[in-house]
Amino acid sequence: MPKTEPSARPRFDPCVTMPSLQRLRTAVKAGDWPATESFIASLPDEDDRAFAASLAAGIKGAEKFLERVVGERPGEPLPRALLAERYIHIGWDIRSDARAQYVSGDQFRQFHAWLRRAEHLLIELCAEHPAYALAWRARLISARGLELGQSETRRRYDRLVEHHPHHFNGQQQLLQKLCPKWGGGWELAHGFARECAAEAPPGSLVGVLVAEAHLEHWLDLESGADERYLRDPAVRDELVAAAAASVWHPDFHHGFHAIGAHGAFAATLSLGGHYAEAAPHFRELGNNASESPWNYLGDKEAAFIKHRTTALAKG
Template sequence: MSSTGTAPAPVFDPAAAFPEAGVLRSAAEAGDWPTVSGFFARFTSPDERSFGVTTTMSVPAAEPMLRAVVEREPRAEPARVLLAAQYVQRGWTIRGTGPAAGVSRDQFAGMHEWLRQAEHLLIDVTAREPANAVAWWLRLITARGLGLGQSEARRRYDRLAAHHPGFLAAQRNLLQQLSPKWGGSWDAAHAFVRECTAAARPGDPQGVLVPELYLERWLELGPEAGGDFLRGPGIREEIAAAAATSVLHPAYRSRFGWVVAHSTFAMAFSLIGDLPRAAVHFRVLGGRASEGPWHYFPDPVAAHARHRDRALAKG
């Protein structure tokens, strides 16, 4: 039961919505390269491949398998990309998730060491395969972690977007880079979201960038001031329009992104206090949830259950 006692606790495991994630994770844990590589042979779109990379990079036991494949086949892709993703994960784990002011010099040094190893692999991949979307996406993450700045991050994004202009995972990462906490500005972040949503077709997933942006501003301001900000003029309507043209549009199709997208809209409408609109997204989720953006709360499971139960009871 949830903390309110009215419904089961939300399920944050991606395998609850996508059985492929469980199979891929198990294969990575077992060091079963034929099964892992078989999955990536079937993942064709950038967002599908980024989902697979995210699944395997959270499995530390996969690293020896990936090292062995790279040593055996030095130019093998996706093994080099997946190994680089392991290094990225290790670097960010050392850093932690808190603000930079709370990160020690030793943590930054450890993080940078792993990110530089990832960069070494990824530079080679993107040199040989300029259209490799997932390698460029990971290079956006390393650029942010290594503090390479706004211009370099935008250069990398532009190289990627020349081949894959609608790659949502990359857009999410650049949005982080453009926010003030990574040296950007809210004006730059808002302009980028407008750029992405203006280029999207009805039913494309880019609408989720709108609530993501506003949740970042809520996080910066804190719960009380952030809640007041979200209830400010026009924001509710802007997020509602973004939902209508993306996840709620009849043309919306997303093989692996729909849980994160509906979770994001559900959280945004919950914080605004628009329970009917929040309830729409919670009903689509059917008890599933994604770690982001609920990880902004100290207890994501309890926060999700509380907001879900309130929305479904009154919305």
């Protein structure tokens, strides 16, 4: 990522900010299984594979291609994992990201039907391949959507980290479930984020969970209280320490999650008025951005530009 003073409009398309991903998008759109499989197999770690699976799942119509491949290769895990991820993505698009009170009964019925289709694939896949990270990660998302409860979600998470400790995206999924909006509480959410960050190796992505927990907490507060919360020097200091141990550490892996990681720190620090601490993250990002966290702030492009401009001017 560029380390220069940014000035242009932010770029949110991951295939633009990380051009190697265009190969995957092209392969899925073309229905080219060998190229799809080769790309995902070439990735260095499970977090990058999770990112790639999510990208593939977001491609409209990909279910037709993946259903064909599952039929042709019924014993292989990757086609089923990607198809299940696609079914989950379709269901979540129908549900939308709105709070439950704003989602209609018909939306919920369709949402749950797609998640159950995904679950059918994933239960079989996990039984056959109990260490398969993509499957367990997807089951964390479906557990949340089907409201299977804290105990079942935690069971699935434990199975994932039994084989893949410090799985960042799996931890992100459980963190969501631990937030009040999904039946958890702030003590649980912050405690989990801090525990994961403390146990992670230096340079791990996992420190970003601390920022994500604070951002979720901020979103849940009333106007005025939210600003006071993030302005707290203790919150600032915790964010700075988490960034130092993760994205600023010499061992940090600049994989597909790096843009979102810097974005989480940049947004949370800026919202708290900690511009001197936010500015280096914006300089690291340049004009690159990710949907999250900026889509939490209304118009994602306007929010990114506003906070970047202020942070660079004041910080």
